[in-house]
Amino acid sequence: METRRIDPVNCSVARALSVVGERWSLLIVREALDGARRFGEFHSRLGIARNLLATRLETLVTAGVMRRVPYQEPGDRQRFGYELTEQGRALRPTLVALLEWGDRYLADPQGPSVIVRHRPVDGTDSCDEPVKVVLECAAGHSHLAPDDICRTPGPGARFVEGP
Amino acid sequence: METRRIDPVNCSVARALSVVGERWSLLIVREALDGARRFGEFHSRLGIARNLLATRLETLVTAGVMRRVPYQEPGDRQRFGYELTEQGRALRPTLVALLEWGDRYLADPQGPSVIVRHRPVDGTDSCDEPVKVVLECAAGHSHLAPDDICRTPGPGARFVEGP
DNA sequence: CCATCTGAGTTGAAAAACTAAACTCACGAA
């Protein structure tokens, strides 16, 4: 009886979570997507402890999710802030998926506090309609239900024995 | 100068993370999506400490993500296992989004270890093509880029002052 | 009947992560 399974430890979900799975990490990314740049902005928006914020920002920078950038207010010295890299902005679908899930199952009685809309930053082609996350296969089938998909081993799969 | 912003604390992302944002929670959900049922399966697949696993499962059950179900092996006493509720299965897009992000930026040099394919559990209409997460607006614009969307206040929005 | 096995949890102590608040450091302004 073959009971090999894909090794659950050698998995991109686990690796992704080792980068953004710590407490606060995804909220820092969310605030950055919402325009936060400065240490103090992240601190006051989130209420995270300052030392932990410093550690998290450093982790995110090391992982390539954020980048440390100098800025200078007129009549002030140069300081450093943080912005998302392309890798960091690519977390947007993850955050939208979490938002959607939270809206559906844990919403404020009043309804969602945030609605994500289709509105490009440059203002062109703005339709302003709400945005959803959908699962779509390469053959073009869209809006797949959670049970319409399965996991198969990829080229980097390791295997383990057992149930 | 108005500087009101949507309160970042009263947000479905934060609420979602308060349920599934702790270490191991999403990995437990992932294993459950992959068929794990029993305490010992989660334990040996993930290598999580047993007491923590017990705590997490209880949290997930309380939150409505999982459900405690009796099972009985022939010639053994009744025991309890865990399965996802519909609410738990609805986390699939979140996990696929994380998987995709991990594959893109943190992959094993060999390539992804898991490929998600379009294959319904009942076997009908199986095309087996790889599945991706895409952002799509209600007007039908699909494959939106991270910068093509913005956040706007919803009916449950609270506001805060400051930068 | 009694010892043994199995698998789901508990317990308890040590290590690591998190919080809160005070402190440092560099510089521009008064």
Added chain:
DNA sequence: TTCGTGAGTTTAGTTTTTCAACTCAGATGG
């Protein structure tokens, strides 16, 4: 020279997480 600002750091106390050993309930077997 002193004060204010904003990015961090330090320190001390609390909470989480880890690891390993233990309990508990029933089936099995002598």
